[in-house]
Amino acid sequence: MKAIWIIAASLLAFGAQAQQTVFMPIVIEVSGNGAVSGTNFRDGALMAIDEINAKGGILKRKINAPVSDTQSNAGISRAQVQKAIDGNPYVILGPVFSGSVKVNMQLAQQAEIPQIVGAEAAEITQMGNPYVFRTSFGQQMSMPKMAAFVANGMKAKTVAFLWVNNDYGKGGRDVFFKEMKERGIKVVADVSTESGQVDFAADIVKMKASNADVMFIYTNEEECARVLREARKQGVKQPIIGETNVISQKVIDLAGETAEGAKGHVGLTADAPIPAVQAFTDKFQKRYKYVPDHNGLKGYMGVYAVKYATEKLGKFDSKALAKSLHGMTITPAQEPGILIETTWDANGDVDRISFLVEVVKGRQKVVEILPKLGK
């Protein structure tokens, strides 16, 4: 009899403990081709979660955020999101890969759980899903800024475009080609590559032979590093530019000196000349012993966005959270963890300032700050 009372008391205590937490699983690329992006996103999110928990959590409930690995595989990501939904989450964080988000976002939508993703493929927020929210620009927002840079900043008339043959790459290619056509810039080499590809010798030969004014690289981080190394091997003289990845810190670390001089547009950068971002970078670097890329910022800011919106609601209601995030603007004055003023539109796309950067001495150097599109 005594044992039964002890078990009952333990269960009650466990129940009370469970009530004090809010379940926000992180479904992310910890291994596979998306590991660089995924681990950055995860580490940024976990840092924000630890900070919030140390201050008592959200509405006095601590965040419980187990991490599950999608292995950068869309099918596995769907299973992991389903598993997360079975645990009755408040919000799901991740994944980053667009191909994964495209196959698992319907599950979160059906369960009416907001999903804070790192994906950038344009169509993700154009499918009428009111529960998907980006943490960075979609391609339809970032590519026009990059196209303007190619036309006005680089004064290019021709461009060679290397892209990765997945949802992210195809989405970017479509938007970029449209933008180039509108600006009268000719794409003289259209080079498709594979995710996880290691040998880019032939691809660079093709781009070099096109004699384009600039080379645009649009693939994942590790592949970007290999492309930069190969371009140096083949003595490429044309400027190398790209959107976000090719100038990300991880690529700079992997490509070493071959990344010097690469230019491009980033929605977020750990080297932004903004004190709050610099403080974030210092904290991150101290904790994880590496310089974060934009995905680290995405994970961090995503968690703080959930915190702010929830506290504004005053209750844990997934459906109401999704509704309130649409059209919401969060400023650093309202929530310091958001770092940069950010607005979510009716589709779940974000709008904030962004940066044109150049790789100088192994770090991103911000050349120009571009205003929010909505301003």
Add this chain to the structure above:
Amino acid sequence: MLVWQTSQTINFAQGEFVMLPAFFVLAAMRFGELSFAAALLVGLAVSVLVLGVLFKRVVVDPILRHGVLPLVISTLGLAIFFKEGVKEFYGAEAQGFPGVWPTTNVTLFGAVISAQSLVIIAAALVAIGLLQWFLGGTRTGRQMQATAQNPTLARVLGIPVERMILYTFLVNAALVALASFLVSPIYLAKFTNGELLGLAAFVAAIVGGFNQVRGAIVGGLLLGIVDNLVAAYWSSQYRAAFPLFLLIAVILWRPQGLLGRAEERTV
């Protein structure tokens, strides 16, 4: 190739064998705080020990006596073990690997050639030359060849067959370490690198001729050239398919490989 000829060992972890030495070097630099040159030597020594001696003693010797198929399955398991071990121990992300030569270029007759590529070609040629000299020009090498051709007769002639087989594994380990050190600065060190390298090596060996060292060399060169020419001048989307078309054609019309020798076996 050598290992197959001397011990009938088909190693499906050969790609992982090329992936692993780079991580031995990186671990020696990171945890042992050694210089790159010292770490290369440590990487070579550990590779010879783990991928040569231990592989033979722990995996091949106890399993080969049960037949070739159990060994094939064991090496498949070993490949997974190495891959997941590196992922667990060193991480899933690609790691930068220092080049043995700086990334400078030289211009030859108007063509820009990377010094790194020239060093790789030179190192490969020297390795092939040394291997051929060792196998044909030294007493030990000839004993290894005799062991490969007919182990029973070699044993009758007083050749220490077991020791010759061990030497073959050591040579194989040293060669995969060299390949790893040369290729990792370009491909980056990553736990999945073995999948691609292993597949390419098998296709090259079958196309060139599985029972001839020169066949593997020719197969490798041919596949590399075909792959790059197709990707650069025809279609980068179909580049991966062409080596496989070549493989199918060779298996259909010349199953012993381009330079291979037809073998007959009593069944």
